[in-house]
Amino acid sequence: MARQLKLALRAYGVGGPGQHSLWKDPRIPKNASIDIDWYIAQAKAAEHAKFDALFIVDSQFINATYPAHYLNRLEPLTLLSAVAVHTRHIGLVGTLSSTYNSPFNTARRFASLDQISRGRAGWNVVTSLDAGTSKNYGLDQHLDYATRYGRAREHVEVVRGLWDSYEDDAFPADVARDVFLDPAKLHALDHEGEHFRVAGPLNISRSPQGQPVIFQAGVSDDGRDLAAHVAEGIYAPGGTLADTQAYYADIKQRTAAVGRDPDHVLIFLGAQPVVAGTDAEAHRLSREIYDADNDFGRKLAAFGRGFGAYDFAQHDLDAPFPDVAALAERGGRTRAAEILRRAREQQLTLRETVLAFTDYTPSPFTGDPRTVADAIESWHAQRAFDGLNLGFRTHDDLARFVADVVPLLQARGLFRTEYESDTLRGNLGLPIPRNRHTTLVEAGAR
Numbered sequence: 001m002a003r004q005l006k007l008a009l010r011a012y013g014v015g016g017p018g019q020h021s022l023w024k025d026p027r028i029p030k031n032a033s034i035d036i037d038w039y040i041a042q043a044k045a046a047e048h049a050k051f052d053a054l055f056i057v058d059s060q061f062i063n064a065t066y067p068a069h070y071l072n073r074l075e076p077l078t079l080l081s082a083v084a085v086h087t088r089h090i091g092l093v094g095t096l097s098s099t100y101n102s103p104f105n106t107a108r109r110f111a112s113l114d115q116i117s118r119g120r121a122g123w124n125v126v127t128s129l130d131a132g133t134s135k136n137y138g139l140d141q142h143l144d145y146a147t148r149y150g151r152a153r154e155h156v157e158v159v160r161g162l163w164d165s166y167e168d169d170a171f172p173a174d175v176a177r178d179v180f181l182d183p184a185k186l187h188a189l190d191h192e193g194e195h196f197r198v199a200g201p202l203n204i205s206r207s208p209q210g211q212p213v214i215f216q217a218g219v220s221d222d223g224r225d226l227a228a229h230v231a232e233g234i235y236a237p238g239g240t241l242a243d244t245q246a247y248y249a250d251i252k253q254r255t256a257a258v259g260r261d262p263d264h265v266l267i268f269l270g271a272q273p274v275v276a277g278t279d280a281e282a283h284r285l286s287r288e289i290y291d292a293d294n295d296f297g298r299k300l301a302a303f304g305r306g307f308g309a310y311d312f313a314q315h316d317l318d319a320p321f322p323d324v325a326a327l328a329e330r331g332g333r334t335r336a337a338e339i340l341r342r343a344r345e346q347q348l349t350l351r352e353t354v355l356a357f358t359d360y361t362p363s364p365f366t367g368d369p370r371t372v373a374d375a376i377e378s379w380h381a382q383r384a385f386d387g388l389n390l391g392f393r394t395h396d397d398l399a400r401f402v403a404d405v406v407p408l409l410q411a412r413g414l415f416r417t418e419y420e421s422d423t424l425r426g427n428l429g430l431p432i433p434r435n436r437h438t439t440l441v442e443a444g445a446r
């Protein structure tokens with residue numbers, strides 16, 4: 001069978017980064033970001049189209065200039081738990097920071113979502129972009145990169161250890177023998193590491209998929225190494241075909257280099273398709289959206305996010321781009337380095353830099369349904385991604401993609417017509433991780 005395309009829906013409410021005008025659209029309820037019915041409706045539409053997952057991003061720092069959706073939003077696991085009881089097949093991937101959580105709590109919350117959804121949970125591990133989050137957790141500063149990513153790796157390892165607290169047959173619940181639990185199948189973790197000390201065991205058993213699926217987002221060297229070691233899915237930023245192919249090849253190579261099967265790390269590229277009746281109409285619509293969102297004041301404010309929510313408005317817009325490299329050391333260093341390099345090389349002013357990084361770049365998936373399906377098929381075949389993490393502005397846009405593009409992808413044998421499984425792992429084609437203790441027993445190591 002042809003290599004299958006994976007599809008996730010990245011659901012927002014009133015407008016995420018760059019979507020400055022979306023909240024004004026009459027089709028968007030002004031409380032969409034905190035309206036659970038809004039998410040349930042989108043999850044059901046995506047499930048009807050056999051999407052692999054609903055994907056919820058997150059942040060924990062705002063100021064008044066942040067995107068509308070960020071200002072008033074639901075916490076991802078709470079949101080996904082509510083969606084879980086209205087859906088049966090679609091995976092539920094929530095973003096949770098490894099920097100600002102403790103592993104016992106992380107393990108418990110995702111294991112609960114995994115049980116509530118009967119094996120459809122996924123954890124998108126992020127180290128948190130917004131440096132200001134530190135002050136919400138009693139720290140003066142965001143952790144430096146090496147610490148953030150070291151903590152992330154250990155956090156995931158501890159969580160996975162806790163998820164194996166019970167072997168799959170730990171609960172005979174045998175009334176006749178008066179045995180609820182077989183204590184030999186309950187295991188403490190007794191972890192003592194650089195960042196965490198966690199005794200365990202966790203008080204919740206494994207779901208039908210064994211463990212929630214681990215996703216990762218973050219593109220620095222440290223981020224890629226984390227992905228190579230622990231990720232089973234990646235939320236990757238978009239870019240040119242060449243950029244995304246290079247990222248794809250690099251991740252697969254790093255994964256193989258640490259002895260893992262590269263097919264067990266699925267790369268989901270973020271994308272916002274624009275579909276219309278004709279290619280010309282889609283391009284006109286795409287330009288119209290850009291023009292409506294093209295508010296320089298908001299773009300300038302958003303530019304500060306990776307630099308610790310720095311207020312660039314205090315600088316002369318027509319002076320050279322200010323020397324703010326130090327501000328990104330603990331925030332979004334990878335993208336900041338690219339901004340600084342380009343500003344320096346091309347001797348750009350602050351205004352020119354903001355414009356250069358926010359110029360009109362239509363999605364490669366813009367056009368009539370056939371053009372969009374062709375582009376998705378071609379990029380997928382050229383190993384720019386294994387799947388797409390799709391964002392749509394309105395329900396109408398999602399419905400149009402589902403009605404007009406998905407059937408073309410299905411007719412080409414690229415995308416499923418029925419779910420293969422009831423679990424996220426099963427649908428992604430990922431193996432169920434064996435409980436480490438059961439494996440030890442079978443190997444005669446105990």
Ligand SMILES: Cc1cc2nc3c(=O)[nH]c(=O)nc-3n(C[C@H](O)[C@H](O)[C@H](O)COP(=O)(O)O)c2cc1C
Pocket residue numbers: 056057058059060095097125126127128129130217218219220221222223224235236237270331332333334335
């Ligand atoms: C595609 C993508 C999506 C991300 N989504 C989130 C998110 O939802 N919440 C968050 O706090 N950070 C998110 N991050 C940020 C990462 O957690 C990370 O802190 C940031 O990218 C800086 O690390 P890096 O230089 O390794 O990319 C995302 C990063 C990427 C590339």
